[in-house]
Amino acid sequence: xxxxxxxxxxxxxxxxxxxxxxxxxxxxxxxxxxxxxxxxxxxxxxxxxxxxxxxxxxxxxxxxxxxxxxxxxxxxxxxxxxxxxxxxxxxxxxxxxxxxxxxxxxxxxxxxxxxxxxxxxxxxxxxxxxxx
Amino acid sequence: xxxxxxxxxxxxxxxxxxxxxxxxxxxxxxxxxxxxxxxxxxxxxxxxxxxxxxxxxxxxxxxxxxxxxxxxxxxxxxxxxxxxxxxxxxxxxxxxxxxxxxxxxxxxxxxxxxxxxxxxxxxxxxxxxxxxx
Amino acid sequence: xxxxxxxxxxxxxxxxxxxxxxxxxxxxxxxxxxxxxxxxxxxxxxxxxxxxxxxxxxxxxxxxxxxxxxxxxxxxxxxxxxxxxxxxxxxxxxxxxxxxxxxxxxxxxxxxxxxxxxxxxxxxxxxxxxxxxxxxxxxxxxxxxxxxxxxxxxxxxxxxxxxxxxxxxxxxxxxxxxxxxxxxxxxxxxxxxxxxxxxxxxxxxxxxxxxxxxxxxxxxxxxxxxxxxxxxxxxxxxxxxxxxxxxxxxxxxxxxxxxxxxxxxxxxxxxxxxxxxxxxxxxxxxxxxxxxxx
Numbered sequence: 052x053x054x055x056x057x058x059x060x061x062x063x064x065x066x067x068x069x070x071x072x073x074x075x076x077x078x079x080x081x082x083x084x085x086x087x088x089x090x091x092x093x094x095x096x097x098x099x100x101x102x103x104x105x106x107x108x109x110x111x112x113x114x115x116x117x118x119x120x121x122x123x124x125x126x127x128x129x130x131x132x133x134x135x136x137x138x139x140x141x142x143x144x145x146x147x148x149x150x151x152x153x154x155x156x157x158x159x160x161x162x163x164x165x166x167x168x169x170x171x172x173x174x175x176x177x178x179x180x181x182x183x
Numbered sequence: 184x185x186x187x188x189x190x191x192x193x194x195x196x197x198x199x200x201x202x203x204x205x206x207x208x209x210x211x212x213x214x215x216x217x218x219x220x221x222x223x224x225x226x227x228x229x230x231x232x233x234x235x236x237x238x239x240x241x242x243x244x245x246x247x248x249x250x251x252x253x254x255x256x257x258x259x260x261x262x263x264x265x266x267x268x269x270x271x272x273x274x275x276x277x278x279x280x281x282x283x284x285x286x287x288x289x290x291x292x293x294x295x296x297x298x299x300x301x302x303x304x305x306x307x308x309x310x311x312x313x314x315x316x
Numbered sequence: 317x318x319x320x321x322x323x324x325x326x327x328x329x330x331x332x333x334x335x336x337x338x339x340x341x342x343x344x345x346x347x348x349x350x351x352x353x354x355x356x357x358x359x360x361x362x363x364x365x366x367x368x369x370x371x372x373x374x375x376x377x378x379x380x381x382x383x384x385x386x387x388x389x390x391x392x393x394x395x396x397x398x399x400x401x402x403x404x405x406x407x408x409x410x411x412x413x414x415x416x417x418x419x420x421x422x423x424x425x426x427x428x429x430x431x432x433x434x435x436x437x438x439x440x441x442x443x444x445x446x447x448x449x450x451x452x453x454x455x456x457x458x459x460x461x462x463x464x465x466x467x468x469x470x471x472x473x474x475x476x477x478x479x480x481x482x483x484x485x486x487x488x489x490x491x492x493x494x495x496x497x498x499x500x501x502x503x504x505x506x507x508x509x510x511x512x513x514x515x516x517x518x519x520x521x522x523x524x525x526x527x528x529x530x531x532x533x534x535x536x537x538x539x540x541x542x543x544x545x546x547x548x549x550x551x552x553x554x555x556x557x558x559x560x561x562x563x564x565x566x567x568x569x570x571x572x573x574x575x576x577x578x579x580x581x582x583x584x585x586x587x588x589x590x591x592x593x594x595x596x597x598x599x600x601x602x603x604x605x606x607x608x609x610x
Contacts, residue, residue, distance in 0.1 A: 131550060133548050138510065138544075138545035143290075146286065147547070153547060155513070
């Protein structure tokens with residue numbers, strides 16, 4: 052399998068990483084996601100990595116890239132479900148992913164995205180009237 | 184003393200995944216805790232990628248160690264690539280020639296109990312890491 | 317040495333039954349009254365196994381080098397016996413006596429067999445003494461190792477006991493740390509905190525260090541790493557109860573606490589945690605309570 056499926060849930064995209072990620076797969080995911088954010092008019096992206104047994108600097112960098120690129124495309128990214136051992140190791144490796152938002156699980160991540168987007172919407176309508 | 188060993192090729196990014204799996208299996212056999220398993224497979228991933236990307240491919244030797252009641256895993260990554268010109272510089276956080284984050288070598292060192300590197304320009308690079316239970 | 321006749325192995329096989337009888341009898345006599353101890357049958361079995369191994373090894377190895385593979389079976393059997401006996405409350409000297417008590421029996425037999433040849437007799441006494449002394453010392457080593465294992469196990473149990481992660485409210489965990497933090501304990505504590513965060517789904521964890529007298533660089537770094545790891549998992553850590561001396565140490569050590577939330581007391585940290593969860597605590601009056609009860 053050379054691509055990780057991306058699911059659309061309303062305004063959000065959900066990616067569940069379930070395989071051992073090799074580098075090309077990670078690159079493909081990065082490309083596919085940015086394409087899909089634009090084509091699906093997504094406002095948020097959830098990346099569930101609870102099945103990953105390690106995150107190295109390459110995958111870490113990919114997560115950071117996805118977060119930055121999606122922000123430019125006006126979508127928020129939340130990485131969810133990182134395991135404790137993976138998190139400790141990533142910190143030890145020297146990566147703390149400062150630009151990436153995180154949540155404990157998909158449900159929390161979803162709440163976080165909804166909250167962020169409704170704040171934006173409220174601010175927008177305050178200045179410009181209701182956008183929707 | 185090595186009680187078991189195996190050698191694996193690293194010629195593609197799929198091989199990196201295979202090596203990670205084999206290292207995890209050996210770490211479990213040697214009784215490493217989950218956190219230590221995670222540390223050594225993450226270090227493996229960094230070093231195997233270096234072997235493949237910068238060394239133009241190579242091999243890794245996996246050794247299950249037993250020494251005076253201690254159990255561990257030792258990995259030796261070897262390539263015949265261009266070698267590293269300045270080891271001190273290469274070991275620094277954030278130093279990169281390959282467009283990565285420059286955490287490969289320094290990060291792998293932090294994730295291991297023992298770390299050794301030997302590199303000669305034009306001949307290749309050998310990195311050995313050990314993680315004990 | 318190799319061409320010299322080896323009396324001991326021959327003696328052991330020739331008088332096997334007799335040695336076994338008097339040795340086990342000796343063991344049973346030596347048993348301390350009041351202690352449960354192992355059964356007579358098991359004791360006899362242990363004696364028999366060990367004598368067999370001793371006979372085989374002394375037959376094959378003229379060097380008496382206990383480290384050589386020839387002695388492996390004898391060592392293994394002795395290890396098992398030591399474990400078994402210490403499980404039944406035997407002290408290291410009891411276990412060593414188990415081996416040493418064989419001396420008298422063997423010496424007597426040597427006396428009967430070769431007593432008339434003083435040179436051979438002296439040599440055999442010496443060899444036998446050497447072997448049994450080494451085996452006796454070996455049991456002491458095993459006993460020490462068993463003790464060390466027990467200590468290590470108790471240490472890890474204590475580590476677990478000393479890391480109580482408690483739930484303060486839905487979604488709020490607290491880790492009250494008490495006592496000196498060394499690097500290893502901090503690591504264990506932090507791992508169990510992160511595990512609890514996953515298990516309970518708590519979004520906020522308060523690490524309270526009111527009961528910690530000092531913090532060194534390594535421990536401070538562990539604390540920071542835990543905060544960073546919790547954030548990667550999607551939870552927030554608040555460090556509370558930093559005493560003035562520790563604050564001074566942290567600044568002095570040049571450890572950057574960065575954007576870690578710190579609060580003076582656990583209560584302050586809890587108030588923050590409630591606010592983050594959109595919860596408020598209000599004071600009520602008896603009248604209002606009665607009203608709401610109606």
